[in-house]
Amino acid sequence: MRLLLVEDHVPLADELLAGLSRQGYAVDWLADGRDAAYQGATEPYDLIILDLGLPGKPGLDVLQEWRAGGLSTPVLILTARGSWAERIEGLKAGADDYLTKPFHPEELQLRIQSLLRRAHGLANQPQLEAAGLQLDESRQSVTSKGQEVQLTAAEFRLLRYFMLHPGQLLSKSHLAEHLYDGETERDSNVLEVHVNHLRRKLGREIIETRRGQGYRFSGAHA
Amino acid sequence: MKSIQQRLSLGLISILLIVGLLVAQSSLWLFDRSLRSYLQTTLQDEAQTLLSAFVRGPNGLQLDERRLSAAFKRPYSGLYFRIDFADQTWRSRSLWDRDLPRAPQAGLQAELGDGPQGQQWLILRADYQRFGQQIEIQVARDYTPVLKSFRQVQNLVAGLGLAALVLILLLQRVIVRRALRPLEATRQQINQLQQGQRTQLDQNVPLELEPLVAQINRLLHHTEETLKRSRNALGNLGHALKTPLAVLLSLARRDELQQFPDLHDSLNQQLQQIEQRIARELGRAKLAGDVLPGAHFDCVNELPGLFATLAMIHGRHLQLDWQAPPELRLPWDREDLLELLGNLLDNACKWADSRVQLHISVTEQGYELCIDDDGPGIAAQLRDEVLSRGSRLDEQVAGHGLGLGIVRDIVDAWQGTLQLSDSVLGGLRVQISLPAKRA
Numbered sequence: 084m085r086l087l088l089v090e091d092h093v094p095l096a097d098e099l100l101a102g103l104s105r106q107g108y109a110v111d112w113l114a115d116g117r118d119a120a121y122q123g124a125t126e127p128y129d130l131i132i133l134d135l136g137l138p139g140k141p142g143l144d145v146l147q148e149w150r151a152g153g154l155s156t157p158v159l160i161l162t163a164r165g166s167w168a169e170r171i172e173g174l175k176a177g178a179d180d181y182l183t184k185p186f187h188p189e190e191l192q193l194r195i196q197s198l199l200r201r202a203h204g205l206a207n208q209p210q211l212e213a214a215g216l217q218l219d220e221s222r223q224s225v226t227s228k229g230q231e232v233q234l235t236a237a238e239f240r241l242l243r244y245f246m247l248h249p250g251q252l253l254s255k256s257h258l259a260e261h262l263y264d265g266e267t268e269r270d271s272n273v274l275e276v277h278v279n280h281l282r283r284k285l286g287r288e289i290i291e292t293r294r295g296q297g298y299r300f301s302g303a304h305a
Numbered sequence: 306m307k308s309i310q311q312r313l314s315l316g317l318i319s320i321l322l323i324v325g326l327l328v329a330q331s332s333l334w335l336f337d338r339s340l341r342s343y344l345q346t347t348l349q350d351e352a353q354t355l356l357s358a359f360v361r362g363p364n365g366l367q368l369d370e371r372r373l374s375a376a377f378k379r380p381y382s383g384l385y386f387r388i389d390f391a392d393q394t395w396r397s398r399s400l401w402d403r404d405l406p407r408a409p410q411a412g413l414q415a416e417l418g419d420g421p422q423g424q425q426w427l428i429l430r431a432d433y434q435r436f437g438q439q440i441e442i443q444v445a446r447d448y449t450p451v452l453k454s455f456r457q458v459q460n461l462v463a464g465l466g467l468a469a470l471v472l473i474l475l476l477q478r479v480i481v482r483r484a485l486r487p488l489e490a491t492r493q494q495i496n497q498l499q500q501g502q503r504t505q506l507d508q509n510v511p512l513e514l515e516p517l518v519a520q521i522n523r524l525l526h527h528t529e530e531t532l533k534r535s536r537n538a539l540g541n542l543g544h545a546l547k548t549p550l551a552v553l554l555s556l557a558r559r560d561e562l563q564q565f566p567d568l569h570d571s572l573n574q575q576l577q578q579i580e581q582r583i584a585r586e587l588g589r590a591k592l593a594g595d596v597l598p599g600a601h602f603d604c605v606n607e608l609p610g611l612f613a614t615l616a617m618i619h620g621r622h623l624q625l626d627w628q629a630p631p632e633l634r635l636p637w638d639r640e641d642l643l644e645l646l647g648n649l650l651d652n653a654c655k656w657a658d659s660r661v662q663l664h665i666s667v668t669e670q671g672y673e674l675c676i677d678d679d680g681p682g683i684a685a686q687l688r689d690e691v692l693s694r695g696s697r698l699d700e701q702v703a704g705h706g707l708g709l710g711i712v713r714d715i716v717d718a719w720q721g722t723l724q725l726s727d728s729v730l731g732g733l734r735v736q737i738s739l740p741a742k743r744a
Contacts, residue, residue, distance in 0.1 A: 092548045098555040136544050163544035165584070166591065167647030168640040171610045174617055181618070185550035185580050188558055 084199065084244060085109045085127070085261045089119040089142070090134040090161065099132070102188050107223065107240040108195075109264040116140030120148050127260050128156050130199055132191075135162040135173070143176050150177035157202045159194060161186075196220055203247045213246040214301065216285070225285070232284050241277045245290065245300035254297035309488075310481050317477055318470070325466045333455060340451060341427065345413045348429035352442045355386055356433055359440075366436060368395065381421050383447035390440040405445055417448055425449050487511050491518060498525075499742045501601025501636030525599055536591050536640075543587045550580060588711040592718055593638035600638040604629040604665060611643060611650070615661075619654040629665040635672060636742050637719060645715045649676045649735050656680030660730055671721075671741035680732035688725040 086103060090096040091114040103110045111126070113119045116137035123131055123145070131149075135142035146158055157179040162169070165183030173181050180198050182191060200211060211218040217226040223239040225232050234242060240262055245253070259269040278290055278298060291299045351374070358372035368388075376384035380401040387405040388395040396405065403421050408414050408430040418426040426445040433440045487510050497503045505525065506518045553576055556562075562569045593600060608627050616625055635642060646663065653661045657678035664675040683691055692709065709723075716723050721739040728734035 092552070094552045095548055095555070098552055102555065163547035164540050165543075166588075166640060167611065167614075167643040170647070171614045171643065174614045175610060179617065181614075184544075184547040185554050185576075188555050 352431040385445040387443040504599035602635040602642040627663040653678040674737040677728040678732040679730040
């Protein structure tokens with residue numbers, strides 16, 4: 084999962100970056116509204132966390148610009164302005180959720196998880212479930228056929244992405260784009276290694292390789 | 306305060322009465338005087354005639370009967386004389402059995418004398434020196450016909466004056482009402498302002514009202530601006546405080562701190578208190594309350610947005626409904642009302658199983674807002690506690706109650722009441738009664 088964090092308060096951004104990385108998200112960070120308006124529309128993010136009080140361009144304007152340009156990425160607004168009038172304005176501008184500062188880091192985590200699930204049509208699930216697997220996002224482990232399997236951070240990130248896109252054909256470059264932030268060297272061999280690790284832990288049939296096209300997650304019961 | 310109309314009528318009546326009476330009375334008096342002075346000359350003529358009727362007869366002086374006017378001979382004719390000379394007194398036959406008392410000094414008498422049959426006499430005394438003797442001639446003439454006609458004129462004038470007064474008053478009423486019509490229009494506009502049906506007064510008013518209307522409009526504008534500015538400033542302050550607070554909350558979760566549970570707990574507690582305090586006080590400071598007369602909340606425009614927001618926050622498993630009379634405008638500030646409804650509905654959504662309903666109705670006393678849910682509800686004996694929990698800040702417990710603090714602040718500012726009861730849906734009903742604003 085690749086996230087864009089737009090927040091101009093550096094200490095908060097640092098905290099959020101650290102927390103989000105621990106949870107296995109690849110996060111790009113921007114502090115200026117104009118940069119965000121451009122990068123948010125061009126890079127393939129899975130979710131955007133947007134502060135409203137931004138230098139350069141107000142967050143609401145940035146959001147409106149994105150939506151006017153047809154961007155459908157879920158956007159979570161993060162703001163100190165918590166009145167209902169402002170919330171309504173934010174959601175009217177096209178936000179998918181609204182979190183007011185100050186907030187507990189866990190709250191943000193849960194909102195991101197549920198927003199991602201909702202965006203992929205998996206609403207109302209306490210845990211991410213797909214194709215016979217249950218992913219515990221807080222413990223970064225997976226339950227397969229009643230057995231809990233521990234995952235490394237990289238495996239967790241990869242499996243989560245697969246589980247949010249079950250049955251879809253995902254190319255290596257697509258996976259790399261969504262699993263690593265803009266500054267990480269993308270090496271498709273590393274990806275192959277992680278896919279193999281997942282197969283070893285959860286069974287060969289779980290991820291299907293389509294030669295020259297990419298991978299397809301078909302799940303444990305397939 | 307008496308009405309302007311009343312004051313004008315009262316003033317006009319008193320002025321007209323005083324002036325009218327003064328003019329009528331003084332003109333009567335002047336007329337009386339000129340009439341008396343005219344009658345004085347005729348009486349003098351009569352006296353002259355009487356004097357010239359003196360003749361020397363065989364028994365001394367006597368009056369020549371033939372020269373006397375017939376009126377002196379007919380009893381109570383209205384014309385009389387009395388002649389005193391030497392020690393004799395002659396009286397006209399017309400006096401019959403009455404006496405014409407001797408006047409104290411010569412000339413026309415100021416007082417009218419009493420005569421027979423209700424007559425009132427105008428009396429003139431003339432002194433002459435004739436035939437070597439002092440002769441006093443008194444002539445009297447009945448003045449009652451004149452007085453009677455005076456009284457008639459008086460009555461006529463009074464009647465006419467009264468009619469004129471009524472007519473003038475009616476006309477004045479019409480004129481005043483016409484002149485005050487813009488005032489009435491402005492009054493109605495102020496009423497509409499109170500009801501939230503307009504935000505400005507019409508500037509198109511007579512010259513006299515213009516400064517007042519302009520001043521009211523300026524004041525409205527100023528209040529609105531001030532409110533906007535202070536809300537903005539509060540928003541900025543909130544931003545400035547809450548962002549670092551978010552950092553602190555995040556820092557407090559650090560693994561390094563987990564090794565010191567006491568430190569970690571008290572840090573968390575203090576941070577929570579700061580957070581609550583800031584939220585509550587900023588929320589309270591942001592309230593417009595009752596200061597803005599032009600404020601209004603357009604249900605049809607605002608409620609769909611609010612409900613869409615709630616649906617987004619709480620997912621789609623809830624059925625959210627609202628009911629309000631068509632085109633209802635509540636006369637309170639939009640942001641305040643959104644805050645009130647938002648908080649209450651948010652709570653209802655948190656507790657509800659499947660349904661949340663908002664019902665807004667107009668009552669005789671004002672407006673009623675009902676929020677129903679089908680959640681677990683609150684036991685009757687606990688409701689008072691829940692309500693009072695919001696009243697003191699330091700008694701508030703995070704995550705408990707209904708977050709009613711800001712709701713109570715708003716309802717209090719509007720002098721409304723808040724009640725909890727059982728809902729027809731099975732859960733809790735929060736009922737808010739708000740008094741209509743008086744004009």
